[in-house]
Amino acid sequence: xxxxxxxxxxxxxxxxxxxxxxxxxxxxxxxxxxxxxxxxxxxxxxxxxxxxxxxxxxxxxxxxxxxxxxxxxxxxxxxxxxxxxxxxxxxxxxxxxxxxxxxxxxxxxxxxxxxxxxxxxxxxxxxxxxxxxxxxxxxxxxxxxxxxxxxxxxxxxxxxxxxxxxxxxxxxxxxxxxxxxxxxxx
Numbered sequence: 001x002x003x004x005x006x007x008x009x010x011x012x013x014x015x016x017x018x019x020x021x022x023x024x025x026x027x028x029x030x031x032x033x034x035x036x037x038x039x040x041x042x043x044x045x046x047x048x049x050x051x052x053x054x055x056x057x058x059x060x061x062x063x064x065x066x067x068x069x070x071x072x073x074x075x076x077x078x079x080x081x082x083x084x085x086x087x088x089x090x091x092x093x094x095x096x097x098x099x100x101x102x103x104x105x106x107x108x109x110x111x112x113x114x115x116x117x118x119x120x121x122x123x124x125x126x127x128x129x130x131x132x133x134x135x136x137x138x139x140x141x142x143x144x145x146x147x148x149x150x151x152x153x154x155x156x157x158x159x160x161x162x163x164x165x166x167x168x169x170x171x172x173x174x175x176x177x178x179x180x181x182x183x184x185x186x
Contacts, residue, residue: 008033008034008064009033009034009063009064010036011027011037011060011061011062011063012039012049012060013036013037013039013059013060014038017060018112019059019060019071020060022072022073022076023060023072023076026076026079026089030086030087031087032086039059049061052068058070062079064078064082072108073101073108076090103140103143111133114133114136118133
């Protein structure tokens, strides 16, 4: 942004945000030095955040030499393109990259939306949301448990943690397995 001093990489984040955590993991995987700025989203949002993301006014925001990049998946793509000398966060194959992006989008839209409703609802709507989340997770497990997305290609950053990534090739079952319970608790 005009007028901001050159600080290299600065990540505006909130500790509980899965989208911010995705960016923190990517920066660590890339081995890039950065400054972490914790935002107080329950209080008043900082002027820096509001100037950096005036449309959505949300985290995460990556500032690169004062210029903002918003939205976690866009930040990951930006890091891959801007720092080609670091390990790629996505597979080299274009189809595999598109596949990883599809599942990241699925998680962002389905898991996050349903998870948010689980925190807010009570009674029968809560039971319906739980059933919906179980179906969403079964879909994810069917895909990520058998695909290369959970392998060490870096694409797991795009899809969050996969059970396969956490527990090797052993496939977990959404309905009650100890592996699934361990994955959920991490």
